[in-house]
Amino acid sequence: MSAEGAFGHEAVADWLRRFAAAVAEHKAELVRLDTAIGDGDHGTNLDRGMRKVVEKLDGMDVTDIGATLKAVGMTLVSSVGGAAGPLYGTLFLQMGTSAGGRDSLDLEGWTAALDAGVQGVKMRGKAEPGDKTMLDALMPAVEALRGAAGEGTALPDALTRSADAAREGMEATIPLEARKGRASYLGPRSVGHQDPGATSSHLLLRAAAEAAGAA
Amino acid sequence: MKKLINDPDAVTREALEGMEAAHGDRLRVSYEPAFVVRADAPVQGKVGIVSGGGAGHEPMHGGFVGPGMLDAACPGEVFTSPTPDQMLEATKAVDGGAGVLHIVKNYTGDVLNFEMAADLAKSDGIEVEAVVINDDVAVEDSLYTAGRRGVGATVLAEKICGAAAAQGRSLADVAELCRRVNGSSRSMGMALTACTTPASGEPSFELPDDEMEIGIGIHGEPGRYREKLGPASQVVERMATAVVEDLPYESGDRVLAFVNGMGGTPLIELYIVYRDLQRFLEGRGVAIERNLIGNYITSLEMAGCSITLLKLDDELTALWDEPVNTPALRWGA
Numbered sequence: 377m378s379a380e381g382a383f384g385h386e387a388v389a390d391w392l393r394r395f396a397a398a399v400a401e402h403k404a405e406l407v408r409l410d411t412a413i414g415d416g417d418h419g420t421n422l423d424r425g426m427r428k429v430v431e432k433l434d435g436m437d438v439t440d441i442g443a444t445l446k447a448v449g450m451t452l453v454s455s456v457g458g459a460a461g462p463l464y465g466t467l468f469l470q471m472g473t474s475a476g477g478r479d480s481l482d483l484e485g486w487t488a489a490l491d492a493g494v495q496g497v498k499m500r501g502k503a504e505p506g507d508k509t510m511l512d513a514l515m516p517a518v519e520a521l522r523g524a525a526g527e528g529t530a531l532p533d534a535l536t537r538s539a540d541a542a543r544e545g546m547e548a549t550i551p552l553e554a555r556k557g558r559a560s561y562l563g564p565r566s567v568g569h570q571d572p573g574a575t576s577s578h579l580l581l582r583a584a585a586e587a588a589g590a591a
Numbered sequence: 592m593k594k595l596i597n598d599p600d601a602v603t604r605e606a607l608e609g610m611e612a613a614h615g616d617r618l619r620v621s622y623e624p625a626f627v628v629r630a631d632a633p634v635q636g637k638v639g640i641v642s643g644g645g646a647g648h649e650p651m652h653g654g655f656v657g658p659g660m661l662d663a664a665c666p667g668e669v670f671t672s673p674t675p676d677q678m679l680e681a682t683k684a685v686d687g688g689a690g691v692l693h694i695v696k697n698y699t700g701d702v703l704n705f706e707m708a709a710d711l712a713k714s715d716g717i718e719v720e721a722v723v724i725n726d727d728v729a730v731e732d733s734l735y736t737a738g739r740r741g742v743g744a745t746v747l748a749e750k751i752c753g754a755a756a757a758q759g760r761s762l763a764d765v766a767e768l769c770r771r772v773n774g775s776s777r778s779m780g781m782a783l784t785a786c787t788t789p790a791s792g793e794p795s796f797e798l799p800d801d802e803m804e805i806g807i808g809i810h811g812e813p814g815r816y817r818e819k820l821g822p823a824s825q826v827v828e829r830m831a832t833a834v835v836e837d838l839p840y841e842s843g844d845r846v847l848a849f850v851n852g853m854g855g856t857p858l859i860e861l862y863i864v865y866r867d868l869q870r871f872l873e874g875r876g877v878a879i880e881r882n883l884i885g886n887y888i889t890s891l892e893m894a895g896c897s898i899t900l901l902k903l904d905d906e907l908t909a910l911w912d913e914p915v916n917t918p919a920l921r922w923g924a
Contacts, residue, residue, distance in 0.1 A: 411791060414812070415671075416788060416790075416791045416793075417669075420791075421671055453676070453707065454674050455674065457645075457674050458671045460700075461674055461703075461704060462700075462706075500703060555736065556737055561729075
């Protein structure tokens, strides 16, 4: 983080690497959660995609945050498969469009980018809050960012609050009955399990908070 | 779990290499991105038909590529949707100027990836229509779920649309026919055992010896109901009742009856299921005019079966009887 309280392009690249490491570390947990209510491939697929993203980052000029995030989105779209590929792909593509040409994002810019990404996920997946999906972690995170911005919170603290909100949203998926994706076919049998997509989305936002705190 | 594989991460690629080695005379296999395509594609002036989905359902879809059925198939990883870049390249490879039909099973991942692929193909100037197959009656409440899953009707739609495309019909006609096959088909499946993906190495659910899962999908997901296993006739009655009453199929209807094995059930049991299904339908005045029995849309090594009925008319019957020449389905050729 720079003196002005911004998320610089190096911090963005660091965020993506931290997210990849977190997915690798929690791969078995994501597979276990997805096996309970889905088809058990979420951890494996996202790990495959994020490993490709890290390979790409290694040889890339990351100055333009928008270009970086778009490249990440395209990489995920073509390597993850399942529903997570188009959903996370759309998240990064829309974030990239929002952050086009910027080499750093202040809290307002980061919030706008994440909001654009989350709106993209909502449109692509046609899901609503409470459907037991990744949106249940992502949407509270955007709300928390807005609240923090309104109170003039510094960027690292704001990102920590957004990650905490994502964790609460993730945990709140446990009692929900799934209405989207493969878990929805279980009906009431999906109750009592944490949503794997919300879980990986929490990892994404936790990684952002860590990158902002470390920068 | 024992599996006859070399490397869990190489399962889909090595299976494609095997397909290419076995059927290279009539199929081409692309690996980056992965798709299987007719050796003579694109067929000029013919509507191209592309399907795809996760691996683990063999012979679907790659085994259905060939004259009279699919022009190309895009395999994903096991039980994972393929990606838009695969679908886009497959679509380009089969576009003979008459447009391309995407036959998509109703799973969130498949639908989202095919939607992105269709957007990309259209921006490349290729006319694309997509039809989503959703014939699984086990999903009762489509308001609060991702909707009914695409299962057995997919095989029937691919065969019938492939025949119509071979006759030179337009994209709009073939797509309409595909919607009609989907609308006249209903399915239900059951499992005696779970299945194990090579990546996870663990069975997808635990099922006691004397129980079955009714209303399963094709990805090792548990069913809608867990019940005591009874004799085949009882199980067939349970499934067939749900299927017949859903459309409904009524006395005087003619149907194609498709008894599909999930991968781990021997043909001897599938014939018993067919026998009981035939008796059940006869009791309701429904006549089986065509049948298909075997492992066509599987769930790895899962034991179990699904029943699909398609209400026939003269046109659908004639298209079903047209020649087909694919690795997994072949007659008249």
